[in-house]
Amino acid sequence: MSATRVVVLAGGLSHERDVSLRSGRRVAEALRGIGVEVEERDVDAGLLATLRDDRPDCVLPLLHGESGEDGAVREVLELVDVPYLGSRPIACRSAFDKPVAKAVVARAGLHTPAGVALPHQTFRELGAAPVMAAILDSLGLPLVVKPTRGGSALGCTAVRDPAGLAGAMVSAFAYGDTALVERLVAGREVAVPVVDTGDGPRALPVVEIDPDGGVYDYAARYTAGSTRFEVPAKLSDDLAEECARVAVAAHRALGLRDLSRSDLIVDDAGTVWFLEVNVAPGMTETSTVPLSVAAAGLDLGGLVADLVRTAVDRPRPERS
Amino acid sequence: MSEHLPRPRPSGSTRLDGYVDRYAARTRGMTASEIRALFSVASRPEVVSLAGGMPNISGLPLDVVGDAVADLVHARGTVAMQYGSGQGDPRLREQICEVMRLEGIDAHPDDVVVTVGSQQAVDLVTRIFCDPGDVVICEAPSYVGALGVFKAYECDVVHVEMDEHGLVPQALRDAIATVEAAGRRIKFVYTIPNYHNPAGVSLSPQRRPEILEICREADVLVLEDNPYGLLGFDEEPYRALRADEADGVIYLGSFSKTFAPGFRVGWALAPHAVREKLVLAQESATLCPPSFSQLAVSAYLERHDWRGQVKQFRELYRERRDAMVEALDDMMPAAARWNVPTGGFYVWLTLPPGLDAKAMLPRAVTSRVAFVPGTAFFADGFGAQSMRLSYCYPTPERIREGVRRLVGVIEEELELRETFGTAVPLARGTGRGYDGPHTDLT
Numbered sequence: 001m002s003a004t005r006v007v008v009l010a011g012g013l014s015h016e017r018d019v020s021l022r023s024g025r026r027v028a029e030a031l032r033g034i035g036v037e038v039e040e041r042d043v044d045a046g047l048l049a050t051l052r053d054d055r056p057d058c059v060l061p062l063l064h065g066e067s068g069e070d071g072a073v074r075e076v077l078e079l080v081d082v083p084y085l086g087s088r089p090i091a092c093r094s095a096f097d098k099p100v101a102k103a104v105v106a107r108a109g110l111h112t113p114a115g116v117a118l119p120h121q122t123f124r125e126l127g128a129a130p131v132m133a134a135i136l137d138s139l140g141l142p143l144v145v146k147p148t149r150g151g152s153a154l155g156c157t158a159v160r161d162p163a164g165l166a167g168a169m170v171s172a173f174a175y176g177d178t179a180l181v182e183r184l185v186a187g188r189e190v191a192v193p194v195v196d197t198g199d200g201p202r203a204l205p206v207v208e209i210d211p212d213g214g215v216y217d218y219a220a221r222y223t224a225g226s227t228r229f230e231v232p233a234k235l236s237d238d239l240a241e242e243c244a245r246v247a248v249a250a251h252r253a254l255g256l257r258d259l260s261r262s263d264l265i266v267d268d269a270g271t272v273w274f275l276e277v278n279v280a281p282g283m284t285e286t287s288t289v290p291l292s293v294a295a296a297g298l299d300l301g302g303l304v305a306d307l308v309r310t311a312v313d314r315p316r317p318e319r320s
Numbered sequence: 321m322s323e324h325l326p327r328p329r330p331s332g333s334t335r336l337d338g339y340v341d342r343y344a345a346r347t348r349g350m351t352a353s354e355i356r357a358l359f360s361v362a363s364r365p366e367v368v369s370l371a372g373g374m375p376n377i378s379g380l381p382l383d384v385v386g387d388a389v390a391d392l393v394h395a396r397g398t399v400a401m402q403y404g405s406g407q408g409d410p411r412l413r414e415q416i417c418e419v420m421r422l423e424g425i426d427a428h429p430d431d432v433v434v435t436v437g438s439q440q441a442v443d444l445v446t447r448i449f450c451d452p453g454d455v456v457i458c459e460a461p462s463y464v465g466a467l468g469v470f471k472a473y474e475c476d477v478v479h480v481e482m483d484e485h486g487l488v489p490q491a492l493r494d495a496i497a498t499v500e501a502a503g504r505r506i507k508f509v510y511t512i513p514n515y516h517n518p519a520g521v522s523l524s525p526q527r528r529p530e531i532l533e534i535c536r537e538a539d540v541l542v543l544e545d546n547p548y549g550l551l552g553f554d555e556e557p558y559r560a561l562r563a564d565e566a567d568g569v570i571y572l573g574s575f576s577k578t579f580a581p582g583f584r585v586g587w588a589l590a591p592h593a594v595r596e597k598l599v600l601a602q603e604s605a606t607l608c609p610p611s612f613s614q615l616a617v618s619a620y621l622e623r624h625d626w627r628g629q630v631k632q633f634r635e636l637y638r639e640r641r642d643a644m645v646e647a648l649d650d651m652m653p654a655a656a657r658w659n660v661p662t663g664g665f666y667v668w669l670t671l672p673p674g675l676d677a678k679a680m681l682p683r684a685v686t687s688r689v690a691f692v693p694g695t696a697f698f699a700d701g702f703g704a705q706s707m708r709l710s711y712c713y714p715t716p717e718r719i720r721e722g723v724r725r726l727v728g729v730i731e732e733e734l735e736l737r738e739t740f741g742t743a744v745p746l747a748r749g750t751g752r753g754y755d756g757p758h759t760d761l762t
Contacts (some may be wrong), residue, residue: 013367015682018360044364136603139551154354155682166740173683173736222352225340230333286336 004037005256006308009073011042014065015175018027019222023283024062026290030301036264037307043073046173051082058308059084063255064151069096069280078317085304085311088221095279098148100179101254103240105274108253112247112274113265114139115182117148120173127162128186132165135181142184145169151278153217158184189216190233191288192247193281194260197306198313201251203244207288208233224286239266246272258307261289340674347473354695359489360689368722370709372692373517373665376640376689377575378631381624385580396615404611406603407595408434408587412618416587418515421574423549424563427589433598434609438547438574438586441598442466442510444605445543445570445588446473448597455499457509457540461486461668461697463517466510466545470699475507477699484659486523487511489530494539496538508541508570514558515548515664516706518697522558522662532565540568547574547586550630553638567591575617577665578630583613639664643716644709647723653730658709665712670695670705671730674737677707678689680729689725 008031011017011025028038039056043063051059059082069072073090077084081156087095087115094100099117106112116135123131135143145168146156155175157168165181172292208230212219220226231242247262254260254277261281263274281289283300293300362369392400407413408414413429420427435441442465450456452474458467460479469475478499481491492509499506511531514524523531535542544561552558562571575588586600602609620626644667645660652658655672669691671677680691692710694703709726 013361015358015685018357120736128740170736170740174679218354219351225335225337226351228333228335280530
């Protein structure tokens, strides 16, 4: 490959630092396994000097959560003109903000659960009780409450009883100032990676997620053995194709590139609902993307190397 | 099949852990934890970590240690790198007896078993005494590392109230009576009498005979864990419980706080029959404690003014305690309460009513400050309103900055609770997962 030296950025200061470190380690090992020279690097005050003095051929931002997935670090990589794998900053910003992403994909004709995003300040100004009553009147139950920005199900709570809404709001606000409350759609939980190695985005096999406790929370995500995965999902060909179509459509609608993972729900009526998309999807030992890559008959290192090649070969953006 | 989908391999179902059906039942709670993950951020220099209880060994004379280790390799390398006695190096055990003499203990080296930190001593004692379902009485709160051991051996922990003078005698009496009335067997009372982790308090000299008498009368052993006993700021070391009761007390000590934790050298002092069992348990666990570490610690004690070094540590920790307490006095909301420790590493802070320290931790990490939520120190889910603040490691300036950030977090949390009501039951959020033991929590 033309890119011979890659820097994997992992860690950072977000709540998902630990997950990011594990993702970074996994991808770095996969690349080393096929002979790519890889340096694993945290994001700190020495990063830019390192990139300037010892320019890599490509940077892989495997930073989860803020600054990684909100496009900020990628913005800086563009400033210093270092090629990187993944979506551009403006697309990241839209994708990382769940209500924005939902609005964009809804405009593209995809189904996404009805919801409302409100900052803590709104509840303070208008009073929590009337605002929550309005939410319940409008959206009904069950609901799910989550921080608008963030991943790994941190701060997410299902609400099946009106009395549980306040606690769920407080839990979400622990992770950020704005919370998304949306209708909880019952159904089968699936994840669909989308990759683009230069010939357009394509979906990899759909992964179905069946956590032991029924809730795909942090513990279920990162404890091997806590969740059963079906890869490919045990869906009809039509439904699998629809999931793939939705994931690719979301990827396109949000202007993403290289790699994304959409989290979807397939309800009993066969409707595929878009929940969120990740521009730096987890690559840990228990993450769904590596499972899907393997199910596609691909090697993780080989696929990432192809994505790196695409990133290195594409024209650099011009700054206005 | 659609053009979107590459040709998949045959359908597969996986749990990503091929051993999942083989693990012992006791591993069921050992899952990933949001809290442990958040501590990953606490290791970054931007974060003021008031969480970890890492001894501050920046003042250690590394040249002296280096020379001692070099001489050890040169003069006794083949011994230091060979298996040793399961009970531990005889010379080190003599030196351990000299250390314990400072707390009034008159012990024979034959009754000492060297362990891999006192953490392993807790493990070995629990291993030889406790069957699943046996009751261990602990202070409320108690050391997270010990609670982890008791959980691993499937013991039932019963917590007993402490106040500013340590374990409350009447509460201990009541707890023993309640457990015995239920036909349950109490195997021992686990206590940290000096500069408690996490509560920061010490058992008063007046209460010590009473606690011993209660346990003697009830025929319950005492497991006295004393890693911080020599780290008092203003006073002579407390007299150990073991100094006044040889048969009913198993005493645990450690060089982790008075020298360095990296050597992992601790010990148990036990009645002769118990010592025999501990040695057998030690041999089945590790064959022998690490020879190299033991001889290095022994050489350090031999060649260095270790008492002077401990005095330096005391001063260092006193300065940090002062910084912490002054900052809390200056900035913390009036409704919060905390103790002023007279030694050791920790302040136990109780938040204003309605706040939950565990639920607050994500916001704290966002604000670049970390603490350990109180629930880590209870086996029964209590402690949500409290947190442990460690002052042992950061500089006084960083401690003050950490408290400033913490106060900001508490104020935001109070505002949130005011908005939604202080009686809001928290959602699942940070509830699941295995929170300890962990080097960030110990």
